[in-house]
Amino acid sequence: MTISRRTSKTRLRKVRLYSSENPGGSDLRKVKLYLEKLFPSLDVQILPSIFGSIKKSELQAVAYALASARVKDPDVQEQSHEPLFGEVDYELRTIQGKARVGGVVYEGRRLRELLIGFLSGRRTLSIASVVFTDRLISTFSRDDMRHHLRTIVCGFPSIVSKPGVVEAPAKPREFYILKQQMELEGASEYGIERLKSSFKGRFVDFGDPRLAEVLRGLTLQAIMYHLTLDPFCDDRDCRLFNSHRQEELVRAQITSGELCSRHTNALEELGRKPLLRW
Amino acid sequence: MPIFEKSSESSITRAIISQFAKDMEGFAETDVIVIGGGPSGLMAARDLALKKVKVLIVERNNYLGGGFWIGGFLMNTITVRAPAQKILDELDIKYKMFEKGLYVTPGPLACSKLIAAACEAGVSILNMAQFDDVVLREKNRVAGAVVNWTPVSALPRQITCVDPVALESKLVIDASGHDAMVVKKLEERGLIKTPGFGAMWIEKSEDAVVEHSGFAHPGLVVIGMAVSTTFGLPRMGPTFGSMLLSGRQGAKVAYDYLKKNK
Numbered sequence: 001m002t003i004s005r006r007t008s009k010t011r012l013r014k015v016r017l018y019s020s021e022n023p024g025g026s027d028l029r030k031v032k033l034y035l036e037k038l039f040p041s042l043d044v045q046i047l048p049s050i051f052g053s054i055k056k057s058e059l060q061a062v063a064y065a066l067a068s069a070r071v072k073d074p075d076v077q078e079q080s081h082e083p084l085f086g087e088v089d090y091e092l093r094t095i096q097g098k099a100r101v102g103g104v105v106y107e108g109r110r111l112r113e114l115l116i117g118f119l120s121g122r123r124t125l126s127i128a129s130v131v132f133t134d135r136l137i138s139t140f141s142r143d144d145m146r147h148h149l150r151t152i153v154c155g156f157p158s159i160v161s162k163p164g165v166v167e168a169p170a171k172p173r174e175f176y177i178l179k180q181q182m183e184l185e186g187a188s189e190y191g192i193e194r195l196k197s198s199f200k201g202r203f204v205d206f207g208d209p210r211l212a213e214v215l216r217g218l219t220l221q222a223i224m225y226h227l228t229l230d231p232f233c234d235d236r237d238c239r240l241f242n243s244h245r246q247e248e249l250v251r252a253q254i255t256s257g258e259l260c261s262r263h264t265n266a267l268e269e270l271g272r273k274p275l276l277r278w
Numbered sequence: 279m280p281i282f283e284k285s286s287e288s289s290i291t292r293a294i295i296s297q298f299a300k301d302m303e304g305f306a307e308t309d310v311i312v313i314g315g316g317p318s319g320l321m322a323a324r325d326l327a328l329k330k331v332k333v334l335i336v337e338r339n340n341y342l343g344g345g346f347w348i349g350g351f352l353m354n355t356i357t358v359r360a361p362a363q364k365i366l367d368e369l370d371i372k373y374k375m376f377e378k379g380l381y382v383t384p385g386p387l388a389c390s391k392l393i394a395a396a397c398e399a400g401v402s403i404l405n406m407a408q409f410d411d412v413v414l415r416e417k418n419r420v421a422g423a424v425v426n427w428t429p430v431s432a433l434p435r436q437i438t439c440v441d442p443v444a445l446e447s448k449l450v451i452d453a454s455g456h457d458a459m460v461v462k463k464l465e466e467r468g469l470i471k472t473p474g475f476g477a478m479w480i481e482k483s484e485d486a487v488v489e490h491s492g493f494a495h496p497g498l499v500v501i502g503m504a505v506s507t508t509f510g511l512p513r514m515g516p517t518f519g520s521m522l523l524s525g526r527q528g529a530k531v532a533y534d535y536l537k538k539n540k
Contacts, residue, residue, distance in 0.1 A: 081473070085470075103512065
């Protein structure tokens with residue numbers, strides 16, 4: 001696939017990186033530095049979690065919408081269900097920072113529709129928004145007719161799921177086989193953690209220092225989507241490769257950590273003049 | 279000289295009946311009824327009782343503790359991950375550090391200490407009694423539990439037409455494990471729809487169980503593994519730390535509600 005030569009008059013001027021619900025560490029600062037290096041003219045801002053900007057009067061409605069966006073049956077494309085009283089209550093507590101998020105999957109596109117209403121620059125394409133979240137997100141795949149966890153859902157805004165980096169791309173096949181065997185033998189959670197350590201380096205785990213590196217690549221994918229509507233590359237050694245397996249993710253984002261020659265050239269041009277090409 | 283004081287059979291019978299009748303009269307109206315006396319139920323009941331809340335645990339077995347007596351693979355070593363060891367400290371349960379952040383303790387010790395802590399805090403126990411139905415009030419708010427003796431359900435109906443009794447409370451806590459008996463009863467009545475266990479593979483689900491511990495319906499708090507069933511969260515193995523923390527979280531939610539609705 002070639003990168004479109006067609007340019008519009010709209011220039012990308014700002015990138016807003018919204019922190020995840022439980023911010024910590026310097027991941028986004030590293031992402032910001034990376035983007036500033038690639039796009040020297042861009043004003044890259046790190047903002048607090050988008051959920052923190054919701055008005056008090058809207059809290060209940062947002063909590064209801066979040067609870068409605070839960071994926072309860074991965075085999076069903078459109079999740080339509082009346083959320084439980086307790087689910088709405090839980091979401092309300094997460095928005096207010098009284099409960100931690102985790103363990104629940106949200107439909108990525110519905111989450112995006114919800115978030116767009118809270119973006120201050122939503123009416124202009126000269127601002128790209130990337131929302132980082134500690135929630136797990138999925139989208140439905142027509143290939144096998146089921147929902148799959150995702151690291152990123154590109155769009156306006158793009159959503160990057162931090163736990164998705166760990167949970168979405170499949171781990172090595174042998175890991176699952178050994179894990180299943182261990183579970184049948186009654187292994188404890190601790191045993192599973194030990195198993196993980198024997199696969200050290202082959203997948204990104206929670207608390208992994210390499211997460212920041214992966215987030216850089218995913219954010220670049222989001223910016224490429226904003227500029228070209230084509231965020232991915234077929235080259236497995238390019239940071240824009242859409243990894244479905246952990247080993248692919250590690251290869252593209254960490255072992256290589258670079259762009260392919262085609263995207264290096266494209267980024268040089270886009271970096272100088274970040275005009276939308278669609 | 280005999281070891282024991284003299285007493286007649288009739289006195290012993292009178293002592294049992296009169297004390298139990300007095301207890302039962304108290305159970306008829308309490309602040310909180312906890313369905314299930316496993317680790318999360320005991321923990322929640324104990325925390326509430328320490329705050330002077332009148333709590334009753336309804337347990338269908340003659341023993342309390344649920345699965346807390348044994349760990350994985352029928353081995354009676356319980357593992358607890360930080361920060362749940364702080365609860366072991368609180369309950370004066372001795373444990374050893376297996377490695378950083380992971381602690382082990384004998385199941386019988388941990389379980390018996392937790393039961394004792396609940397009883398000493400003032401929790402009332404109705405064991406060998408099974409949850410049968412919910413008491414509903416305005417807008418289908420849960421306001422108590424209907425219970426019957428456990429053996430009644432095991433015998434043919436023709437010979438055990440024993441009606442249950444209703445116990446009123448300000449709140450009910452469903453701590454009945456994966457069965458989520460109270461939630462399921464509401465589902466039978468069409469008042470709630472549970473999604474079942476989450477089918478998607480997710481590693482980190484313990485936090486979700488703790489964080490979802492709270493109201494599932496007006497008047498009903500869910501804790502422990504019943505949380506998984508109610509909200510369709512991924513099923514977990516024996517992770518006792520999260521059961522204890524879930525019980526604590528449920529007690530907090532319940533106490534805040536009681537305080538607000540005095």
